[in-house]
Amino acid sequence: MIIVDQLSALIAFITSAVVIAIGSYGLASSNNLLRQLLSVEVIFNGLLLLVLPILIGDPYMATYFGIVVVSIASVEVVVVVAIILAFMRAYRTLSSSDLEEKEV
Amino acid sequence: MSGTSFDLPLFVAVMGVAAVASAYLVIRARDLVYASVALAVLGSLTASILALLGLGIVAAYIVLVYVGAAVMFIIITISMLGPTGMEEQEAMRGVIVASPRRFRAYTGLWAEALRPLRSTRFGQRSARRLGGPQQVPPGFSADIHRSGRHNR
Numbered sequence: 544m545i546i547v548d549q550l551s552a553l554i555a556f557i558t559s560a561v562v563i564a565i566g567s568y569g570l571a572s573s574n575n576l577l578r579q580l581l582s583v584e585v586i587f588n589g590l591l592l593l594v595l596p597i598l599i600g601d602p603y604m605a606t607y608f609g610i611v612v613v614s615i616a617s618v619e620v621v622v623v624v625a626i627i628l629a630f631m632r633a634y635r636t637l638s639s640s641d642l643e644e645k646e647v
Numbered sequence: 648m649s650g651t652s653f654d655l656p657l658f659v660a661v662m663g664v665a666a667v668a669s670a671y672l673v674i675r676a677r678d679l680v681y682a683s684v685a686l687a688v689l690g691s692l693t694a695s696i697l698a699l700l701g702l703g704i705v706a707a708y709i710v711l712v713y714v715g716a717a718v719m720f721i722i723i724t725i726s727m728l729g730p731t732g733m734e735e736q737e738a739m740r741g742v743i744v745a746s747p748r749r750f751r752a753y754t755g756l757w758a759e760a761l762r763p764l765r766s767t768r769f770g771q772r773s774a775r776r777l778g779g780p781q782q783v784p785p786g787f788s789a790d791i792h793r794s795g796r797h798n799r
Contacts, residue, residue: 551655551700555659555663557663565670565673581673581686581721582674584718585674591709595697606704621717624721628728
């Protein structure tokens with residue numbers, strides 16, 4: 544079993560909370576689809592910092608969980624970028640406000 | 648000083664501060680390419696924090712698969728896409744979206760919930776207030792509705 548002192552885990556939790564807050568703000572304050580994708584990835588990094596130190600008491604569980612989550616996130620990035628490129632080709636814009644006005 | 652219990656929290660704190668700074672750079676960089684590079688740095692710092700906490704395999708996997716493949720894919724895509732037009736960043740948009748009523752209006756949850764009631768007078772009024780698409784139900788003319796409001 545991995546022994547991690549509580550202070551390090553606490554610092555990781557605080558970091559994850561701040562990173563999630565920054566990502567949420569970026570997601571809400573921008574209207575560019577690519578910037579929103581980057582903000583979602585920031586939130587994902589924060590969640591990874593939040594969940595994996597919780598599971599660190601069982602290192603096998605944490606390892607399997609981390610590998611599965613990172614794999615799914617990587618595939619999700621590819622799919623979302625493909626969708627954004629399809630939007631870009633179809634509507635000639637990457638602004639979510641324009642897409643909302645066009646009732647996409 | 649190596650091997651003391653003071654090392655690990657100090658390194659985690661330094662990596663955490665750098666991670667917060669790179670996360671801020673992701674949402675604040677004017678150029679999306681620089682924002683993507685900051686995202687790659689953020690992923691590397693996340694991996695380093697996890698490695699410091701004892702999850703070396705996950706950290707190596709993050710660096711190889713996430714930073715090496717996914718984020719590089721984003722960087723290459725944005726670089727090939729070129730400038731993507733004007734980008735609006737409103738500081739208060741987050742507050743507006745966070746308010747429950749505007750959030751419901753944005754997501755259209757109310758419009759979906761009121762879809763069975765569209766044929767009624769209440770449904771027409773709610774759809775008009777939320778700015779959603781309005782439909783005149785059969786047998787319910789818009790002129791009649793307008794004259795009804797006018798008479799009131």
